[in-house]
């Protein structure tokens with residue numbers, strides 16, 4: 001299996017790029033944000049538990065998120081590879097993934113980070129908030145809280161994957177197509 005972790009700040013374009021990469025490399029795309037939003041929309045027990053965190057721009061607790069992620073991966077054991085979009089977001093999640101994947105004979109192949117300046121990203125999210133209906137995209141304070149969560153809990157993952165020689169960074173500013181090409185160059189050279 002080729003397992004790619006797409007990494008980046010909120011609004012860096014993980015979901016946008018995943019749409020292209022999953023087709024090109026025939027990967028199963030698992031977006032934890034999308035799975036949570038599906039559960040919110042359908043008012044499931046998981047959705048009820050996650051809503052309070054997501055609406056505030058906080059990360060959902062690790063235990064809940066990791067259980068959901070493992071359930072999703074277990075639905076796709078015959079996949080050629082998985083594109084992890086938005087997971088892991090904490091060291092504890094990364095450790096859980098590193099513990100789980102070997103149980104299905106697999107591992108993280110590489111982490112590819114989309115890098116972009118906070119101010120550009122805040123503007124992107126506010127723009128998306130006009131049409132997405134996402135509560136977490138509509139209020140600048142909540143958006144800024146998401147960056148604080150990122151800096152405190154997610155940024156340390158860069159060193160975690162660098163220590164494993166699995167970290168690759170790509171400039172996330174430019175047209176969507178330019179960024180897809182940059183990502184493709186990295187993945188083709190893995």
Ligand code: B4P
Nearest residue numbers: 010011012013014015016032033054058059060086124128
């Ligand atoms: P996510 O759904 O993962 O969302 P995101 O960080 O907002 O977005 P992404 O980087 O995918 O941006 P996108 O491509 O859409 O998370 C939402 C919430 O779910 C989290 O805050 C948390 O509460 C919860 N959650 C999810 N995973 C979790 C985990 N593992 N642990 C705990 N909690 C978790 O792009 C954003 C916008 O930019 C779009 O409008 C797009 O059109 C635009 N855009 C993209 N690329 C562009 C480009 N090159 N130029 C201009 N605009 C661009």
